[in-house]
Amino acid sequence: MEKHNKQERQDKKVVVLACSGIGKVYGAVARETVYELVERLRPGKAVTTCLPLLVIGDPDAKKLVSDHPVITIDGCPKSCSEKSVTALGAKVAKSYQAINFYKAHKELKPAGIAELDEAGQKLAAVAAEELAPVVDDLAAEEDK
Amino acid sequence: MAEFLEATYDKFVFRVKTDYFYNREDFWADIQGNKATVGVSDLLQKSKGDVAILETVEPGTEVRQGQEIGKIETIKATFGIISPVSGKVVEVNSELENSAYLINEDPYGAGWLYKIELTSLQQDQQGLLQANAYFELMKEKLTQISAEMKK
Amino acid sequence: MAIEVMKVGIVSCSGEDLPEGTISRIACRKVLEDLRPAETVTICLPLFIAGGKEERDFATNYPTITVDGCDKRCARISTERLSGKPSKSLLIPEILKKRGLASPTRRRNLGAEEKAAAQAVAEEIAQAVDEVLGG
Numbered sequence: 349m350e351k352h353n354k355q356e357r358q359d360k361k362v363v364v365l366a367c368s369g370i371g372k373v374y375g376a377v378a379r380e381t382v383y384e385l386v387e388r389l390r391p392g393k394a395v396t397t398c399l400p401l402l403v404i405g406d407p408d409a410k411k412l413v414s415d416h417p418v419i420t421i422d423g424c425p426k427s428c429s430e431k432s433v434t435a436l437g438a439k440v441a442k443s444y445q446a447i448n449f450y451k452a453h454k455e456l457k458p459a460g461i462a463e464l465d466e467a468g469q470k471l472a473a474v475a476a477e478e479l480a481p482v483v484d485d486l487a488a489e490e491d492k
Numbered sequence: 493m494a495e496f497l498e499a500t501y502d503k504f505v506f507r508v509k510t511d512y513f514y515n516r517e518d519f520w521a522d523i524q525g526n527k528a529t530v531g532v533s534d535l536l537q538k539s540k541g542d543v544a545i546l547e548t549v550e551p552g553t554e555v556r557q558g559q560e561i562g563k564i565e566t567i568k569a570t571f572g573i574i575s576p577v578s579g580k581v582v583e584v585n586s587e588l589e590n591s592a593y594l595i596n597e598d599p600y601g602a603g604w605l606y607k608i609e610l611t612s613l614q615q616d617q618q619g620l621l622q623a624n625a626y627f628e629l630m631k632e633k634l635t636q637i638s639a640e641m642k643k
Numbered sequence: 644m645a646i647e648v649m650k651v652g653i654v655s656c657s658g659e660d661l662p663e664g665t666i667s668r669i670a671c672r673k674v675l676e677d678l679r680p681a682e683t684v685t686i687c688l689p690l691f692i693a694g695g696k697e698e699r700d701f702a703t704n705y706p707t708i709t710v711d712g713c714d715k716r717c718a719r720i721s722t723e724r725l726s727g728k729p730s731k732s733l734l735i736p737e738i739l740k741k742r743g744l745a746s747p748t749r750r751r752n753l754g755a756e757e758k759a760a761a762q763a764v765a766e767e768i769a770q771a772v773d774e775v776l777g778g
Contacts, residue, residue, distance in 0.1 A: 365659075366659055367657075367689045368657035368658075368659055368664075368668070368689065369657075369687045369689055369690060370655055370657065370668055370671065370672070370685050370687050370688070371685060371687045371690075375687075375689075379657075379659060380751065382659060383750060383751050387750075387751075396659050396660055397659070397660050398656070398657065398658050398659050398660045398661070398664065398715075398717065399657055399659065399689050399692075400656065400657060400688055400689070400692060400717035400718070400721060401660075401715060401717060403692045403717075403721065404715070404717050404720045404721060404724075406715060426690055426693065426695065427693075428687075428689035428690050428692070428693040428695075429689065431693045431694075432689065432692065432693060435693075461672055462668055462669040462671075462672035462673070463669060463753075
């Protein structure tokens, strides 16, 4: 029983979802922030999936957001990532607008949509550093 | 008369509110008696992108038509707010402090920038375009800015 | 009143979970900015799905080309559901196989393989645009 519970705790993840909007640089910032979390800062604890999979009804994607806390990062106030999760009936634990990270770090004005420039990559790294403790807190709540 | 004149370019629909006046710098003025509400046109907000930061002048500031009365920084550009009218600023839209996106979401309504008490409307009329004239100007500008819109 | 008529909407998979998703984004932006700037418009897939009126209206009234990173085909399925069958539907693994290119392995900080893949996909999209517009 203890081994099973330990396995369950190890499986507790936090889903981070970017809008990845193709029309705006903050869509690219959102995407890069997610990659910073899932690849560098919190690998194994922060996970992601493709946003459109949720909407076309992919069962694995739907289960992921239903079973784990979700953080959304959107590139514009249209908030497609947040809306896509809530439309499924799943709960968004925390939602962020990528542009607000820029407002807090105006020295890092991003450019480039398909490929972020250096300032954009740095901004994403800074944003991810700020979100990493949020991931930790949500994962810890899941452990209780 | 319809509430808006509309022109479609690519996937974007650009609107001009028919009962407002406009300057050539793409700012509008809704003139009611001796007061005007001013804001950003649909063309300007769509072409410049999502508003990130807004700098405004304080209430009580005297302004002249054509004067820069603040700055808007978007994801693509920083540009001045060019007053379409002369007068005294009596109110700044406080909603924009935390919700600057209203300028993009509702440029002719909730995204208004200032309320200005007018001091020389008769003179200012020469620098203002009625909606139909601004609509024609907007269409000319659209063909020039198509490359900008893709960025 | 419409000012421009001859345009194709490109609907790109956003594929956060896959390297092919990144290739799709980069390739679509190449087409939009360099290869066919006058003939193309990108449709933001998340916005399209979430109800973006401009995206949906355009996709209903103009031809579309979907570009997917995997065989789940989110871009094609979404376009079919929301605005009608796309004029062409491209799948990145098929393009790479046809061109003899290796599958990409990185979602970001792209290497030479990923850049070659993006260029190849961009060229295929551009060709598809030409075919749709009858060029």
